[in-house]
Amino acid sequence: xxxxxxxxxxxxxxxxxxxxxxxxxxxxxxxxxxxxxxxxxxxxxxxxxxxxxxxxxxxxxxxxxxxxxxxxxxxxxxxxxxxxxxxxxxxxxxxxxxxxxxxxxxxxxxxxxxxxxxxxxxxxxxxxxxxxxxxxxxxxxxxxxxxxxxxxxxxxxxxxxxxxxxxxxxxxxxxxxxxxxxxxxxxxxxxxxxxxxxxxxxxxxxxxxxxxxxxxxxxxxxxxxxxxxxxxxxxxxxxxxxxxxxxxxxxxxxxxxxxxxxxxxxxxxxxxxxxxxxxxxxxxxxxxxxxxxxxxxxxxxxxxxxxxxxxxxxxxxxxxxxxxxxxxxxxxxxxxxxxxxxxxxxxxxxxxxxxxxxxxxxxxxxxxxxxxxxxxxxxxxxxxxxxxxxxxxxxxxxxxxxxxxxxxxxxxxxxxxx
Amino acid sequence: xxxxxxxxxxxxxxxxxxxxxxxxxxxxxxxxxxxxxxxxxxxxxxxxxxxxxxxxxxxxxxxxxxxxxxxxxxxxxxxxxxxxxxxxxxxxxxxxxxxxxxxxxxxxxxxxxxxxxxxxxxxxxxxxxxxxxxxxxxxxxxxxxxxxxxxxxxxxxxxxxxxxxxxxxxxxxxxxxxxxxxxxxxxxxxxxxxxxxxxxxxxxxxxxxxxxxxxxxxxxxxxxxxxxxxxxxxxxxxxxxxxxxxxxxxxxxxxxxxxxxxxxxxxxxxxxxxxxxxxxxxxxxxxxxxxxxxxxxxx
Numbered sequence: 001x002x003x004x005x006x007x008x009x010x011x012x013x014x015x016x017x018x019x020x021x022x023x024x025x026x027x028x029x030x031x032x033x034x035x036x037x038x039x040x041x042x043x044x045x046x047x048x049x050x051x052x053x054x055x056x057x058x059x060x061x062x063x064x065x066x067x068x069x070x071x072x073x074x075x076x077x078x079x080x081x082x083x084x085x086x087x088x089x090x091x092x093x094x095x096x097x098x099x100x101x102x103x104x105x106x107x108x109x110x111x112x113x114x115x116x117x118x119x120x121x122x123x124x125x126x127x128x129x130x131x132x133x134x135x136x137x138x139x140x141x142x143x144x145x146x147x148x149x150x151x152x153x154x155x156x157x158x159x160x161x162x163x164x165x166x167x168x169x170x171x172x173x174x175x176x177x178x179x180x181x182x183x184x185x186x187x188x189x190x191x192x193x194x195x196x197x198x199x200x201x202x203x204x205x206x207x208x209x210x211x212x213x214x215x216x217x218x219x220x221x222x223x224x225x226x227x228x229x230x231x232x233x234x235x236x237x238x239x240x241x242x243x244x245x246x247x248x249x250x251x252x253x254x255x256x257x258x259x260x261x262x263x264x265x266x267x268x269x270x271x272x273x274x275x276x277x278x279x280x281x282x283x284x285x286x287x288x289x290x291x292x293x294x295x296x297x298x299x300x301x302x303x304x305x306x307x308x309x310x311x312x313x314x315x316x317x318x319x320x321x322x323x324x325x326x327x328x329x330x331x332x333x334x335x336x337x338x339x340x341x342x343x344x345x346x347x348x349x350x351x352x353x354x355x356x357x358x359x360x361x362x363x364x365x366x367x368x369x370x371x372x373x374x375x376x377x378x379x380x381x382x383x384x385x386x387x388x389x390x391x392x393x394x395x396x397x398x399x400x401x402x403x404x405x406x407x408x409x410x411x412x413x414x415x416x417x418x
Numbered sequence: 419x420x421x422x423x424x425x426x427x428x429x430x431x432x433x434x435x436x437x438x439x440x441x442x443x444x445x446x447x448x449x450x451x452x453x454x455x456x457x458x459x460x461x462x463x464x465x466x467x468x469x470x471x472x473x474x475x476x477x478x479x480x481x482x483x484x485x486x487x488x489x490x491x492x493x494x495x496x497x498x499x500x501x502x503x504x505x506x507x508x509x510x511x512x513x514x515x516x517x518x519x520x521x522x523x524x525x526x527x528x529x530x531x532x533x534x535x536x537x538x539x540x541x542x543x544x545x546x547x548x549x550x551x552x553x554x555x556x557x558x559x560x561x562x563x564x565x566x567x568x569x570x571x572x573x574x575x576x577x578x579x580x581x582x583x584x585x586x587x588x589x590x591x592x593x594x595x596x597x598x599x600x601x602x603x604x605x606x607x608x609x610x611x612x613x614x615x616x617x618x619x620x621x622x623x624x625x626x627x628x629x630x631x632x633x634x635x636x637x638x639x640x641x642x643x644x645x646x647x648x649x650x651x652x653x654x655x656x657x658x659x660x661x662x663x664x665x666x667x668x669x670x671x672x673x674x675x676x677x678x679x680x681x682x683x684x685x686x687x688x689x690x691x692x693x694x695x696x697x698x699x700x701x702x703x704x705x706x707x708x709x710x711x712x713x714x715x716x717x
Contacts, residue, residue, distance in 0.1 A: 093680040122683035126476070195557070195579060202664025204682055205675035209663070238665070245581025245662050246552075255549075256558030257581075408682055413491050416498075416667040 033309040037160060038144045042312060045146075049081060049338060049345025051309035058085045058310040061100055061110040062092040066250065066270025068166055069362025073355050075327035077317055080352055082335025083310055093205070094119040101139050101302050111302055111311035116207050117155075117295040117401050118408070120162060132401055136161035140300040143312055145319040147356075150371035155296050164296035164367040165318060166359040168208065168264025169286065169396050170215035171386070173248070173271065175259040176281040182260055183389060184289040185219035185233075194241055198248030198258025199234070200267070203411050207294055212262040214399055214407065215292040224399040227407040228414075235418040250274045253282065262287075264294065265386075266364035272385045284363075286391030293398040296367050320354030321368055321377045365396070464697070471690035483691035491667065492692060498667035502583070503652035506590040511644040513591070514598020521599065522606045533603065536596035543593050544656035551589050555580055586661050590654065594647050601646060605639035605714075642710035649703045653696065669696055 033051050036042035042051075052058075058077075065071030074085050088108075089096060094115040101109055101123075120135045121128045128135035136142075136157050144160035155164030172182050180192050188197045201209040213230040222229030237243040246252045248261030250271040263271075268284045275282040299318070305311040337343035356366035357379045363386075372378040399407070474480045486492055521532050542550075554561045557574055565571045579585055609632075617627040655670035664671060669692055676682055676689030 093678045095676075095680075095683065095686055096678045099686070116680050116683075118681065119683045122475075195574060199663055202662075202671070202675060204664060205671075205679040207680045210681050241577075243665075245579065245585070245665060247660075247663055251549075252552075255552050255556050257552075257556055412682070415664055416491050416494050418665055 033312065034305070035141070036312070037142050038148075039146050039316070042309075045316070045346035045349055046344055048309055048313050048316070049349060052083055052307070052313040053081055053335065053339060053345075055307040055310045056083060058083050058307055058314055059088065059109065059111045059305075060085060060314070061088045061113060062090060062094075062097050063087050063114065064090050064270075066267065066273075067362075068168075068266035068359045068364040069269055070358075072326055072353075072361065073318060073358045076325070076330075076352055076358075077314065079327040079330050079332070080325075080334050080348060081313070082339070083313075095122065098123045098139075101304075106304065107306045109302055109304065109306055111305040111307050112314050113300055113302070114165060114297050115300070117164075117298055118404055120298070120401075123300070128401075133158050137300070139303055141303040141305070141308075141311075143301045143315065145316050147319050147321055147368055147371075150321065150368040151319075152367065152370070155298075155367060162298045162300040163319075165299050166266070166356075166364040166366050167293045167296040167398065168211070168266050168364055169291065169293045170208075170211055170262050171265045171268065171284045172287050173253070173261050173263055173268060173282055173284050175253075175256075176283050178259055181283070181285070181387070183285060183287070183391075185216055185262065185287045186289055188237060188242065188260060188262075189240065191240070191242075193260050195244050196257055196259035197237055197242045198244050198246055198252070198261035200248040200261065200263045203415055204408060208264045208267070210404070210407065210411070211264070211292060211294040211399075213411065215262060215287070215290040218292055218397075219287065219289040224397075224403040225406065227410060231411070231414045231418060238418050254278055254280070264364075266359070266362045268363045268385050269361075269382060282385075283387050284385050285387045285389045286394070288390040288394075291391060291394035291396040293365060293396045295398060295401055295404055317349070317352070318355030318358075319368070320349070320352070321356050321372050321375065322350055322352060322354035323357060323377055323379060324351050324353045326353050326358075467690045467693050467697075470687050471694045473687060475684045475687055483688050484694070486688065487691060487695050492672065492688075495667040495669045495672045495692075496695065499652055499669045502587065502590070502658075502666075502668065503648045505587055506594050506651040507644050507647040509587070510591050510594030510598050510647050511640070514595045514643075514647075515602055515640060517595065517599050518602045518606050521603060522609075533600070536599040539596035540593055540600055543654065545660045547589060547592060548657045548660035551580060551585075551592070581661055583666055586658055586666065589657055589661065590651050594651060597650060598643055598647060601643045602639065605636055605643075609635065638710045638714040642707045642714065645703050645707040645710070649700055649707075652699065652703075 033042060033048070039045055039048065042048045060074075063070050063074070065074070074087070077083065078085055088100070088110065094113075097110060097113040097115050098119060101113065104110075115123075120132070120137065123137035123139055124135060125137070133154065133156065136159060140161050142157075142160040145163070148156070148160070148163070151163050157163065172185065172188075174182055178192070180187075180190060182188060182190075182193075199209050199212055200206055203209040203213050213227050213234065214224060215230070216233040217223070217227045217230030220229040220233050234243060244258045246255075246257045248258050248263055250267070251274075252258065253261065253271055254274055265284070265286075268282075272282050272284075299315050301308075301311045301315060334343060334348050338345050338348055356368050356372060357377070359366045360369075360379055360381055363382060366372065366378075369378060471483055472479060472481070474482065487496065517532075521529055524532070551559075553559055555573065556562065562573045565573055580589070613631055614627065617631060622630075653670065655674065658666070658668050659671055659674060662668070662671065664675070673689045673692050673696075676685050676692070
């Protein structure tokens with residue numbers, strides 16, 4: 001009896017291990033897609049769509065559906081092309097994404113990552129040169145999307161090793177039931193907000209919290225070079241008892257604490273939707289005393305991507321400036337028609353709402369916003385959530401990666417003490 | 419396996435007893451899956467962390483990451499973690515011991531219910547636990563609202579807050595006290611009624627019984643139970659992560675920022691060194707626990 005049991009356990013373990021061992025990449029592809037560096041060298045958009053469809057799957061990582069309206073992008077891509085998207089560890093961070101490329105088994109690696117600009121050096125495994133745009137990592141493939149020229153030069157690697165995609169602006173969110181609606185960051189000191197002022201995490205762990213401290217710095221007359229004034233501001237909030245320890249994420253906000261908080265503009269949509277589900281109304285306003293954006297997030301294609309064609313199609317799609325259809329507008333037979341040869345892949349691609357406009361829908365600032373405005377391709381941002389304010393007229397500024405590093409060094413020692 | 423038996427068992431030289439100890443025991447085969455599991459999911463990761471913590475981010479061998487643990491925010495985090503673990507050990511140790519005392523005086527049914535409940539509660543932790551407290555005692559929590567409506571007592575009028583050091587301590591007690599009940603009850607159950615009788619028949623007072631019998635018998639198990647509480651609070655991560663923004667410095671939260679954060683690049687190795695610091699603290703605590711356990715057993 002006991003022996004049988006032991007044998008059973010061993011056999012069960014062996015069976016459990018089998019799929020892990022034998023799950024080799026199922027798709028042997030024409031190797032051009034692993035090395036092509038733009039649409040032309042990939043053989044054109046239609047060929048790229050076909051190859052991506054043949055791969056059938058795309059691995060992404062650390063993507064939240066509510067973050068910059070990624071959910072619409074994922075749904076539309078899956079529905080239009082019939083490519084299944086695996087999203088590993090939605091709550092992870094940039095370090096996790098880079099580690100996944102470096103250490104995960106070949107077929108489980110992410111095809112594309114969306115990561116923070118401070119982490120390029122980490123990916124490269126060495127400090128970046130003074131000219132940040134020269135910094136490149138061998139774990140990334142060089143690839144230039146079709147809209148390459150519309151990405152500001154400061155936020156793309158010269159060879160296409162990585163490129164900016166969107167950024168967030170610091171906005172004030174609040175529960176509409178509050179007696180006083182905040183209009184500026186300095187308003188958070190108001191005694192009416194006792195114990196309910198939130199920050200979106202630990203500034204040494206969450207980018208949106210770090211940039212919130214920078215915005216508080218600017219609102220208090222400081223500059224990006226030294227965020228001490230922002231630290232002092234949060235210190236005074238803590239002293240007055242206004243600062244809540246509750247992280248300003250949508251779950252905590254839904255529980256009723258915090259009720260006033262700073263966060264990236266592209267988290268507004270998800271929080272507003274969650275509020276609607278539980279009968280609460282959350283509003284957002286651009287602060288009148290600081291218009292601060294974070295450094296842009298970046299895309300990079302994994303050099304050893306398990307689905308190289310799908311990876312390239314995904315970045316082409318998310319960097320596309322087109323206005324068009326979302327998943328809900330599709331008939332549902334598009335992917336099959338492309339496979340059958342009755343619909344051209346490029347035609348389908350161009351009929352879709354491009355990723356840059358989806359980021360705009362999510363309240364983010366698409367990196368190609370200037371070019372899109374000029375071409376009249378930009379759709380309006382969600383106006384129902386954002387209350388008009390004096391802050392709308394300010395021109396947003398952003399820190400450099402170097403200024404961000406200086407701020408982190410200060411915050412590592414100063415933040416735990418506030 | 420028979421062949422293996424013959425090869426491994428050495429020819430008897432000095433005495434029979436030696437042979438039977440070294441002889442290949444077939445039951446070990448049954449443990450192979452367990453050892454594989456242990457090796458892959460515990461020993462291998464520890465080895466990887468040791469190695470990473472000894473290299474800087476340019477792959478040079480160094481002890482500097484350990485040196486850092488004694489300074490700045492890393493030192494503060496260790497102090498914070500020690501403080502939280504120590505206070506929760508103190509509160510839960512004493513409260514738990516009192517509950518144990520009450521439990522062993524009760525009869526079968528109450529005792530069964532209490533110990534089953536303790537078993538469940540001691541394993542409630544992480545984010546669900548944090549949210550249980552937020553749902554009950556948060557600013558819009560059920561109990562907060564109930565107190566306000568029925569007793570007109572505003573829980574938040576004073577300095578009460580869930581999201582500070584004391585709030586986290588309160589939440590920790592929720593799983594620490596039941597844990598104490600589980601590990602300390604057996605020690606109280608072992609007290610023999612004959613000892614009380616012996617004390618009385620020899621003319622001893624209650625205080626003398628307490629001083630010369632209870633304290634020496636129970637103290638080692640009380641301390642060893644407290645050490646387990648310390649270790650349990652020292653290493654908890656998810657509850658604290660759900661309830662703070664880094665304004666309460668704790669080692670597990672720092673490790674989270676370094677290894678999985680979005681802000682600090684290229685310092686995952688420092689996180690590994692912090693993790694090793696925690697391993698060392700845990701080893702010291704467990705060594706203390708085992709030592710006290712041996713003292714108790716000898717008695």
